[in-house]
Every structure is written in structure tokens, then in C-alpha cells.
Amino acid sequence: EDQVTQSPEALRLQEGESSSLNCSYTVSGLRGLFWYRQDPGKGPEFLFTLYSAGEEKEKERLKATLTKKESFLHITAPKPEDSATYLCAVQVGGPSSGSARQLTFGSGTQLTVLP
Amino acid sequence: NAGVTQTPKFQVLKTGQSMTLQCAQDMNHNSMYWYRQDPGMGLRLIYYSASEGTTDKGEVPNGYNVSRLNKREFSLRLESAAPSQTSVYFCASATVWNTEAFFGQGTRLTVV
Numbered sequence: 428e429d430q431v432t433q434s435p436e437a438l439r440l441q442e443g444e445s446s447s448l449n450c451s452y453t454v455s456g457l458r459g460l461f462w463y464r465q466d467p468g469k470g471p472e473f474l475f476t477l478y479s480a481g482e483e484k485e486k487e488r489l490k491a492t493l494t495k496k497e498s499f500l501h502i503t504a505p506k507p508e509d510s511a512t513y514l515c516a517v518q519v520g521g522p523s524s525g526s527a528r529q530l531t532f533g534s535g536t537q538l539t540v541l542p
Numbered sequence: 543n544a545g546v547t548q549t550p551k552f553q554v555l556k557t558g559q560s561m562t563l564q565c566a567q568d569m570n571h572n573s574m575y576w577y578r579q580d581p582g583m584g585l586r587l588i589y590y591s592a593s594e595g596t597t598d599k600g601e602v603p604n605g606y607n608v609s610r611l612n613k614r615e616f617s618l619r620l621e622s623a624a625p626s627q628t629s630v631y632f633c634a635s636a637t638v639w640n641t642e643a644f645f646g647q648g649t650r651l652t653v654v
Contacts, residue, residue: 431584461643470546470632470645471585514584529600530643532577534584 429454429519433533440540443504448536450515451497459518460498461530462491464511471514505540512537544568548633548646555623555653563618563649565633573636574616575600575643576608578629585632591616623653 430453440446452460459478463471475484477493484491488509490501500513516530549564567574572593577585587600591610605627607619616635620627630650636643 468648470634470647471643473642473644476642516585529587529590530575530585531587532585534582 429517429531431515431517431531431533433513433515433536435536436534437537438539440502440505440538442506442540442542445501445503445505447502448500448513448538449497450500450533452515452517453496454517454519454531456519457517460493461516461518462489462498462500463514463516465514465535466511474513502538505538507540507542510538510540546633546635546644546646548631548649550649551647553649553651555620555651557624557653559623560619560621561623562620563631563633563651564615565617565646566615567633567635567644568614569635569644570613571635571637571644572613574610575634575636576606576616576618577632577634578602578627579632579648580629588618588631623651625653627651628653 432451434449459476461476462474464474465471475491480495482493488503492499512535514532514535516532546567575590576588579585586602588602588606589600589608591597594613597608609617630648632648633646634643
């Protein structure tokens, strides 16, 4: 069974205090790993896609990395506006009908950045 | 450019009532999805549609039905609502390979 586990569940940082969020996964045949940001009362917003071990992607203060078993979302010098829930998802092979692929999501890390 | 639009945003149902959640996207995406989000359980896929005319079950399809009305619209129907279906429902759309899914704002459903 495909599993995605995110840690920690919640993280409080002071503004400027860098840290990392973890997403570990157990899947058969990873096609892609996705990071999303979700603000309260809103839908998830796409951040990154990683496809192979060793790949890295960056966007402003965020950097996502991927190994064969886990992904990290590094947050450098965070600001209060980075406060959100960060979701990780893996793309797995779907049924033979059509060519859509399902995403399996972790339960998220709720990040709070204090001024 | 509205992206993915869901209606309604909030709904309260009594046990046994039925309702349809509407979703429309204007990005010409082939694939559309319905998820539910519950505290501590992340997003779980209910149904998806790879392309117009096809639908498939996801992880938690029981108690739901879907219709891919055309390329733009994908609706989710609860035939007989139960308290266990209290949740936040999200519709999403993506290109064929689901490399970047766009989500709607969600429908917060309470079944009493």
C-alpha cells in the first residue's frame, strides 16, 4: 500500500529561523513527488514537482529536494507570510483506464512563523 | 481566468438528504478530481475523470457518484448524506499526466 508520511505535524519558527519539513514515502514506482501550500479556508496551491532522486527545485525561500525514500522542503529565513500547511503528495500509477494518475497525499505540516 | 470554481462554498444537510457539488474549470484540462479533506487524514481521492466520458473510483468512493458533464464540468453527488460525509470537498483539474493539479476553493459540507 502506498504511504506518505509528513513530519513534524506542526512547526513553529521565529522569523529568520531556517528549518526543514520531511516527507517520507513508500510506493511502488514513484512517478513524481509534489509539494503544495494550503492557506486556511483555501485549496492547495502547487509549489514543486520532483521526478528523480537528486533533483532539487527552488522558489524564493523554499527549496525542495528528493531522495529515493523521502523529500525535504527547506525553508530559509522564513517570514510570517510563509505560515501555512505544506502538503506532500506522490504520483502513483493508476488503473488502465485513461491516462490520469492519482495523487496520494500526506496529512501535512502546519507551519507557523512568528514575527 | 477563474481556474477551478466550486459551488456551493458552504452547505448543511440533514441525514438522508441528497445534493450535488458542482465544479467547473476553464483551463482546458483533460483530467478532473474530487477529494475530501478531513483533519489529520490529508486529502483523499473520491473519484476522478481522466478525460471527458470516463470516470474511475479513487480511495473512498462509497456513498458518492460523479458525472463528467463535459470537458469543463465534473459534479459530485451525495444520494443519501450521512454524518460521516461531513468534510471539506475539493475539486481539482490537471493536464493528462497530473503534473500540476489546480484546486478549487473547496466546499465545506456538514451533515447533521
